[in-house]
Amino acid sequence: MSLLRQLLLSVTLAILVILAGTTIFSIGSARQYLDAQLQGQSDSTATSLALTLSQPSNQDPTVRELLLSVLFDSGQFQVVEFLDPTGRILIRREMGDGRDDRVTAPDWFSHLLPLERHEAQRQVTNGWSQLGVVRLQASDAYARNALWDSTARIVSLTVGAGILWGLFVAMLMRWLRRALQDDVTARVQAMAQAAAGDELPPVRHPAMVELREVAQIITHAHQRVQATAAEHQSRIESLELELNQDAVTGLANRxxxxxxxxxxxxxSAPGQGEDGHVMLFRQCDLQSINQTMSRQVVDQxxxxxxxxxxEVLRERLGPQAWLARLNGSDFAFVLPMVPGPVAxxxxxxxxxxxxxxxxxLGQAGLCRWRMVLTDFEPGEGLSDVLSRLDEALMRAESAGHTDVEYLPGEDLRSLTGGRGGGEQAWRTLLRNALQEGWFALATQRDPSATSEDRAQGLLTLHEPGxxxxxxxxxxxxxxxxxxxxAACDVQAVSLGLGWLRTHPGDLVLRVSLASILHEEFRGEVAALLADMPDQSARLLMDLDSYGLVAHRAQVTAFAAMLREHGVRLGLRRFAEQPEALLYLHEIRPEYIRVSGTLLAAQADSPGARRLLAAVQDTAREIGAVVDLAAGS
Structure with missing residues (x-):
């Protein structure tokens, strides 16, 4: 509904309310006036009749009855009666109970606006002695007719005024629409369709101050549009370039x-086009880099x-290849129509x-890249591909390796049962598992152990169905x-201690660095170990070497707590963090696992051979075993 229509409708409703209220109050006032008139008539007539009957000449019963009959025959009273001092009716004149032919008002009107019953009585005396009481009840026939006529006139006048107002509103709306169309809509449309040098149509209703002001504003706006059109046109091309370009690197943006x-x-439709791949890589230590170096150096x-x-992409894929910076630390590119081995x-x-x-990055070593790769096929949902990249990135960050984490879509669907890999799906699943106790511990023999009595434990999640x-x-x-x-690792420790209670030998459990950094994790693990000291002595915690370098204080404190409860330690991924060699004496691990990357490099690299020799020498000094057969 237009604003003009709303305004006129509001005014119309207000006028209707005023007219209706005026009509109701006028009719009510008329009825009150007629009630007062009837009551006054009854009182004055009763007084006059009582004085007349009190005269000695009018005390004869025949004369008394004649006077009452004359008054009743006047038609102004419904009941006329004379009672003796004891209350016995001596003379009574009364109109019938049927409808009075003198009443022209309809019955529904009489029921809707009834008049009150007006009675009056006076005493008739002869000196100091009471002769009787005269009682009158006025007839409301004439008053009802007057009220009906007055109401009909008032309602007719109100309806007529409403009809005239409606016609006026209709004409006013048509006139205002025409004025708005001529001086506002037509000029705005002309401004939108006009060329740079075209003029707007003239104002057709200059007498209207409001429309004249609006027309002036439209004219000024048209002039400003003409003045800025060339400037906007020149900026469009530069904005199109900036829209898809990262400001720092000059690469494509997200x-x-x-x-x-x-x-x-x-x-194309699913299954009808060529498959492709997407690669995403993240700089995990960009915040530390920004704290270490100036912004200009980091940007360069x-x-x-x-x-x-x-350059590598264009060399292998052609000049059409591109690289995008998704945010501060994430970069990605698409490999369309590229098979898996090539990708x-x-x-x-x-x-x-x-x-x-x-x-x-100082003592923390070199900055880390995490790289993931996944495939896609035409017709697949964009959110599915992005969720798969996010899933692969979470795995790469948790694994901590420097290889490309390749997660094909079919593999993710088979491993997760078609559940999807988005954060919300994982959050719901993990919270339900923690609340309902869906976790279990899967064990197998530790292949790097010197004896067969050491097992590796892996936490598993058994979702119902x-x-x-x-x-x-x-x-x-x-x-x-x-x-x-942290909550998951607490479950793993609890299940591991329970397994040790019913099985002989030792058990190795992996603990994530994120759990060690959690404030409440250390206390919860300490409470579990304190309750089962015999099993704690046969438990080994496998820690990431990166944590010993990047979060030395937290890791050494956690290791000290474990030693207090008899738990032994092990380090994995030592080749990726050789700086951990400086802090081995602080945690004194039982074993150090060196990945195959360092072993493969020692054949050609003197530095790799020296590093491996240093690791072995240090391990002998602290009583640790170097595991050269284990992976990362």
């Missing part, structure tokens, strides 16, 4: 990446890294560039991202 990926997914480093990666080789080439461009349990390798990366790893 919007361009999303639009291109969506276009590839929607270009990111630009150089982006250009080197872009993996491209990803490895990019990974080599990234590893070569790492920056030293699932075909097979989920391995901790699948759900712990999302748990770390969602801040639920």
């Amino acid at each position: 919007k361009y990446f999303i639009n291109e990926l969506r276009r590839l997914l929607e270009q 480093w990111l630009r150089n890294m982006g250009q080197l990666v872009l 993996v080789r491209v990803a490895q080439a990019v990974g080599e560039i990234l590893q070569a461009q790492r920056i030293q 699932a075909s097979e349990p989920l391995s901790g390798y699948l759900f712990m990366p999302p748990a770390v991202r969602l801040g639920l790893s």
Whole structure:
């Protein structure tokens, strides 16, 4: 509904309320006036009749009855009666109970607006002695007719005024619409359709002050539009370039990446187009880099890294290849119509560039890149591909390796039972598992142990209705991202201690670095270990070497707590964090697992051989075993 129509409708409703109220009050006032008139008539006539009957000449019964009959025959009274002092009726004249022919008002009106019953009585005396009482009841026939006529006139006048107002409103709306169309709508449409040098149509209703002011504003706006049209046109081209470009690196931005990926997914029906791959890599230590170096140096480093990666992509894929910066630390590119083996080789080439461009972060070592790769097919949902990338990134961050984490879509669907890999789905699953106790411990013999009495424990999740349990390798990366790893690791420790109660030998459990950094985790684990000291002596905690370098205080405090309860320690991924060699004496692990990367490099690298020798020498000094057969 237009604003004008709302305004006129509001005024119309207000006028109708005023007219209705005026009509009701007028009719009510008329009825009150007629009631007062009838009561006054009854009182005055009763007084006059009583005085007349009190005269000695009128005390004869025949004369008295004659006077009462004359008064009743006047038609102004419904009842006329004379009573003796004891209350006995001596003379009574009364109209019938049927409808009075003199009343012209309809019955419904009489019931709707009834008049009061007006009675009056006076004493008739002869000196000091009472002769009787005269009682009168006025007839309301004439008053009812007068009230009906007055009401009919008032209602007719009100309806007539309403009809005239309605006609006036209709004419006013038509006139205002025409004026608005001529001086506002037509000029605005002309301004929208006019060329740069065209003029607006003239104002047709200059007498209206409001429309004249609006017309002046439209004219000024038209002039400003003409003045800025050329400037806007010149900025459009530059804005189109900036819209899809990262300001720091000059690479494509997130919007361009999303639009291109969506276009590839929607270009054909499912199963009818060419498959492709998407690679995403993240700089995990960008915040530490910004704290270590100036912003200009970091920006230049990111630009150089982006250009080197872009050169590799264009060398292998052609000049149409591009690289996008999704946010501060995430970069991605699409490999359309590229089969899996080729995509993996491209990803490895990019990974080599990234590893070569790492920056030293003091005692924490070199900065870390996490690289993930997944496939897609036309017709697949954009959110599914992005969720798969996020899932792969969570796994890469949890695993901590420097390889490309490859997660095909079919593999994720088979491992998760078609559940999907988004954060919300994982959050719901993990919270339900923690509340309902869906966790269990899967054990197997530790292949790197010197004896057969040491087992490795892995936390598994048994969701009701699932075909097979989920391995901790699948759900712990999302748990770390969602801040639920500490609760999961507490479950693992509790289940491990329970397993040791019923099984001989030792048990190795992995503990994530995120759990160690959690404030309440240490206390909860200490409480579990204190309740089962015999089993704690046969428990080994497997820690990440990166935590000993990056979070030395928290890890050493956690290790000290474990030693207090007789729990032994082990370190994994030592080759990726050789700086941990400086702090081995603080935690004194029972074993050190060195990945195959260092072993493969020692054949050609004197530095690798010296590092391995230093690790073995240090391990002998602290009584640790170097596991050269284990992976990361």
